[in-house]
Amino acid sequence: MSSASYRTLLRTPGAALFFLTGAVGRIGIAMTSLGIVWLVHAKTGSYATAGLVTGGFALAEAMAGPQLARLMDRFGQSRVLVPALLAHGGAVTELLTVVTAGAPGWLMAASGVLAGATIPQLGALSAARWAALLRDGRAAALPTAFALESLANELAYLAGPALVSILGNSGYPAAGTVLAATLVVAGGLCFAGQRRTAPASASTSSSPSPSASASASASASASDDDAPLRGASHSLLRPRFAILAGMNLAVGCFFGAMQISVTAFAVEHGAASAAAALFTVSSCASLLAGWLYGLRHWRTPARIQLAMVASALAASCLPLLAAGSPVELGFELALTGLAIPPLLVLCTVLAESAVHRSVLTQAFVWLNSASAAGAAAAAAVAGWAVDSFGAHSGFAIAATAAGVMALLAVAGLRA
Structure with missing residues (x-):
């Protein structure tokens, strides 16, 4: 038993690029909620307000995520992911602006909702790419690919919150949110640029071929x-x-x-x-x-x-x-x-x-x-x-x- 299975997977043409760029974005995703807590609490001194904004972010992410995914299935990952990432960057910028300006809590929460509604689920997109990439005769390797995805998620949620906490405790409560958005947008755009490994959209896919069977x-x-x-x-x-x-x-x-x-x-x-x-x-x-x-x-x-x-x-x-x-x-x-x-x-x-x-x-x-x-x-x-x-x-x-x-x-x- 060795790590050869993982190395073989990542040597698949295009696999390492989409996996690594997606992993960078996932660290940002793992940082975002806690980053919002540090950002809002540092300005307002209220965990209740921080919880309200973070809750709005999480609820919007859970509700809007499947709708973004539906558009990606229909039109392709890259065509939907790029505008979503740009919208997320803009929403986080707005959140930073309203929090810094000391806006009312409801306005902060609304900005948190916008940030949550535009953040893409890069882990799900990466898993979909593995499913498409390993379709032709290599489907037996999918459990290993999904195990690799699980490892990336676990590492992201170990490193991300720790990094936010270090920045917050060092006197930079807004830095966690800024860094999180930077990683999400930069990693996501690089991920979207790997068009060769993207699954075919519903608008371009045809009926199953013998190889698909x-x-x-x-x-x-x-x-x-x-x-x-x-x-x-x-x-x-x-x-x-x-x-x-x-x-x-x-x-x-x-x-x-x-x-x-x-x-x-x-x-x-x-x-x-x-x-x-x-x-x-x-x-x-x-x-x-x-x-x-x-x-x-x-x-x-x-x-x-x-x-x-x-x-x-x-x-x-x-x-x-x-x-x-x-x-x-x-x-x-x-x-x-x-x-x-x-x-x-x-x-x-x-x-x-x-x-x-x-x-x-x-x-x-x-x-x-x-x-x-x-x-x-x-x-x-x-x-x-x-x-x-x-x-x-x-x-x-x-x-x-x-x-x-x-x-x-x-x-x-x-x-």
Whole structure:
């Protein structure tokens, strides 16, 4: 077992360029929400106002993202991505201007909504490119490609918020937002410039060719014989995709509850500074699991793998309910962290095979939006639960979300 699988993928003509430029943009995306919090709080002194602006940004991103993806599926990534990126740059400039000017909170929130509505989901666009690039006889490599995407996301959400916090603590609260927008726009424009690897738009694609049929057969071996579903309908309203969307909603609930609960647990035990270390332990375990998962060609059908991984995650959440110290919690977070990357990779693999390729970008973005919606809802509920009953009640919410994932994954075996 070696990293040769990843090196082989990145040697595919055009792959390294779109992956690396997209990864740069994703660091900016990972920085944006926290950057807004630093920016607004530094000017207003109010976390409530900062939360209002950040909430408006997140809600707009979740709602507008699938609509941008729909346009990209129809007209092509580059034709839609370039104006969206320019609009995002303008929206962030407006946000910086109104915050610096001390505008009312509602105006700041409106600017945050504009910034969220124009930010593209570069991770979903990159995944769609892998699906198109590996279509001709190389579909069995898709799990490895999606594992690489998972690693890029994990690294982005490790490095991005840390960089924002360093800039904010150094006395430059606006610098995080400026740098985030610069990375998103610059990385996104370079990504859009890689036209050779962009998926064909619906307006230019033709009926499936024999080579596409061969690719579908190869994909079936990697994705449990789901590939023939592509040609049946261009709609996303399909049972298998609905199950995957529900699972991603539950994944978001798990993350949202864990973010609140881990922090509260550390505070309850008089070790507030340990929260960062606990999150780092979980992230490092996820990085390791994602790296190792992508190195192996798995013969077990993807749907069975998903049911097994989701069940393992649900089981690993049970010890959280009895965690007695930050050290004990760290070991338990490492266990849950090991299950997350394979689960996300498998959801992406199954989504790729469950929908028609002309709506693939939309499918990936809808999964992201479902996860974001779940995280926002669970964070609110977990916050109330933790205030009322303590940190373990938040872990109970996370464990319940993991249980729902396992039930949906098992249901997916029969869908």
